[in-house]
Amino acid sequence: MSSYVEVRNLTKKYGELIAVDNLNFEVEKNEIFGLLGPNGAGKSTTLSVLTTLSDLNKGDIEVCGYDIRKDKMKIKQLIGMVPQDIAVYEQLSALENVRFFASLYGLKGKRLTSAAKEALEFVGLADRQSMKPKQMSGGMRRRLNIACGIAHDPGLIVMDEPTVGVDAQSREHILNSICTLRDRGATVIYTSHYMNEVEEICDRIAIIDKGQMIACGTKAELVSLVTDVQSIYIETKLSSDTLELEIRKKLKVMPNVKAVAIEGNIIRIDLLIEQNSITRIIEQFMTFGLPIMNIKSEVPNLDTMFLTLTGHELR
């Protein structure tokens, strides 16, 4: 086995609901692997099974050559989890929180204290180690959440949307920290529904929707899947929901149109690059009787790719 993490035919059900359906992917050592998908796509469930939080129904997972069914304890020792929700004790200081969680991985005495302090320093909270989480800002709490998951120096760090609800400065700090972790030798699995974050830090990206793998590869590989598609943005004045629905319906059935998304007064249309395709769109648009305030065209990006492959937006 060459990959650090191998997921084969992973299926996870909650009652009748299939949360993850026959999922396959591999994560190489020292890479940041992004799992991208809308809410409910199955990202968190995949991580939950991978981190041994819940059992899989079907399939196989290997981490560093250990089988998740046979060597659960060894896999647990290798993993550092940064959950989506901030999971810290409000009554304990930052240092006490990190120390406690690191101690669960067998660290003791001076080694435990130095590991906890290093983790706090790493996330930029060295000068706040006595502070309790409730005294911290949202961004600082997020960083503490990360410190609690990495203090024991895990080989595989699993991060489930670690930047939700943080300010730009903290987000930048967190993203830089993740790249540093990779550079220090850790393997990172990162989920997000912020496209730009994934584009910025992930070496490879897997697109998941409705529990299934849609595509997997580097950013360039994924975008190449939709190079024949361009995005047209038309800014107009939409007056009602009914009109919005009608526009969406009429545009979607036009030849070459792959997807339509409306956000506020901006309509985004992904269509196959062909002669006169934009002209036809504008002609159709005129029939709605709406003014065109602005129009622009963009080359494909991950957003375009996601919309094209899944038929709906990421969020």
Next chain:
Amino acid sequence: MFNIIIKESKEFLREKTYLFFFILFPILLVFLLGNLLNESDIAESTIGTVRIDYQINTEDAYQTAAIGSFLDTLKKEKGIVLKETKDLEQSKRSAGEDKIAAAVSFSGYPLQIQVFEGTDRVKNRTVEAILRGFIQNNRAATAVMKSAPDQLTGLKVEKADYAVQNKLKIHRSMIDYYAISMVVMIAFFSTIVGANAFMGERQNKTINRLIIAPQNRVSMFLQKICGMVPQSLLQIGIIMVVSVVVFHANYGANWESNLYLFLLFFVITFCMVSIGAVVGLVIKMNPFIVLMPVIWIMMFCGGSYSKEIDIKGISDKMPNYLFQKAAFDVAIFGNYNFANRIILACVLITIAALMVGAFLFYRKEEER
């Protein structure tokens, strides 16, 4: 092992709500209820004179002598009026009508003692204590009679254990009642602490971090429960010490019984913590909202807030009533029998709860 215990203790000591509800609040209640009701209700004066009719129907000389000696001792006690009856049926009726505390019949060989009690619980308990003393001494007398008859003449019937508090000059008051009932109340409140130990982890989402840690789940569960031990000891210790030192409440008659009471309260508290832990693993709601009304109703019906509350067929079935009874038996009558049974029952329930809790925690999957 100790990191979880230390963590639990730190969380408890730093949580102001806990400190108020589990330490300060019961101490305040001991003071307020004890002082407000002290003037209107002095424990000793409520017992009043205990009138007992008795009948002796045994031809055994040793038994008759032992009974006679015992009754002579009792007759010297102020507040106890003994009268030999020839009509036991009439005396039984008098007991039923509360004209006397009880009618007692000593008969046969081996000696059989039949007690026909009235309806006054306090007087009934006094009569039981008096007779318990006699039964214990009578057994001793019988044993001596069988093994060394020549020593029988030197055997003195000791005072019944009811007299211990008089001997030690303890003036019982309502503050003593609340000192005990408030510790029992705090023991029940500990179910909330136990439930919160796991519910808190769920609410914080830290339970997922615990589940993925490379630790044995059963061991982790037990460590969390053991983490409650220091705070349970602290709670009970503080309430007892403050009640005695600041409010001059009395628990046991001596150090031995006080230590025993401390043990009794600790075992009850730990049992409640274990039950609470299971509740915390099962329910999804805030345990405070679920458990608090149940505990308050139980406390009210079981007479923790006032000894005047006595709902027939309900009060004496309440667990807190039984715990209080066990503690009062030790504190007032120096009788450990019921308390021993309570300790045994609590230990068994604790073991069962810990097994169920450990199983539930072992099977626990991700909390979302």
